[in-house]
Amino acid sequence: MAKNRTTKDKLAWTAAKLFQEKGYEGVGLSEILANAKVPKGSLYHHFQKGKSDLAIAAADFASREMLRVIDDAFVPAPDYETGLTTLFHKLAKLFDLMGKWNGCPISGTLLTGAQNAVFRQLSEQIFETWITRISQHAIRLGIPENEAEDRATHLFVTLQGGWTLARARSSSDVLRTLPRYLT
Amino acid sequence: MAKNRTTKDKLAWTAAKLFQEKGYEGVGLSEILANAKVPKGSLYHHFQKGKSDLAIAAADFASREMLRVIDDAFVPAPDYETGLTTLFHKLAKLFDLMGKWNGCPISGTLLTGAQNAVFRQLSEQIFETWITRISQHAIRLGIPENEAEDRATHLFVTLQGGWTLARARSSSDVLRTLPRYLT
């Protein structure tokens, strides 16, 4: 987790954490403010549109962190399968650390609540970024180019679904068994 | 979709629909009441604990419908692979019908919002019901018993993740390509 150097960062970080736990609609501004120990005036100074701008910043924040985890798993890996297995194990550990409750930071923040074209579009863009990144690692690790995108999508889908099941079960075990299906 | 014979059913059905669209926290009581054309007094007569009881009824409702779709796909299938492919195609069609926005009715209703032990537990129970049902079909269609649970879990995870990606992309295409990974 990054640190809260500035007030703006602190807000984005706190919001990301809370949205992931309870979803966009499930968190009130007052709760975010109280957690970040920042007054309302500061929020609206840094994020003119208020809660929705904050959600975008939070999603961006979370996405960058996810990309970091992906890189950490795949960069040192000798092949795609090893990288992927490491990724799932890393995420299982993360899941446990977060109290076995949190959902996907992106769908929890952007795909919850009323239809919002901007949110939906941003979530799509972020997901494609993840898939592309995984795909690049796959190619680098010897997966044929015409297969890589497909493999990456499969991985993403499995991860997304596995996380949901893990959440319902309150157990990260599923996440650790999933690589079996992807090799 | 079942019909709204009684006021109670109408409420559960309307709530299920709305929770699936916007999540538990994203829907107000007043919106449900207006859509169902039912006064508040009736709601609290049929569901003493109010919104949370309504969510439980809605999830139950949605779960039964999902089981029906699963059966519809697998019962006439000659083998597991065919059944599974039919299931994904049926759900893709459903996804399109619902305006390409709705999420999983269970996670949207129960796994959104603040930590709630009852909701979490119910979601787990419902998901396991689905997996068990799929597993039973698998066995009936010739999958070895010691593999069936595993295959069913894999299917569920793929479905759950695929639906999320379909939602972000506003396209049911992914859902149609997923069976490829499951055979």
Add this chain to the structure above:
DNA sequence: TCACCCCTAGACCGAATGGTCTAGGGGTGT
């Protein structure tokens, strides 16, 4: 040292939230 301005601080706002409570309409059993 002083003026400037970025940012913090929180009081305040109307609207909407989930929930409670009292009345009364209308179908049913006798």
Add this chain to the structure above:
DNA sequence: ACACCCCTAGACCATTCGGTCTAGGGGTGA
């Protein structure tokens, strides 16, 4: 025909929601 009671109906409640606005603290540049 009457009494009973299930259910509808919606006014009303405190609380919280997201958002606006004015004041002032405090660091920086000249």
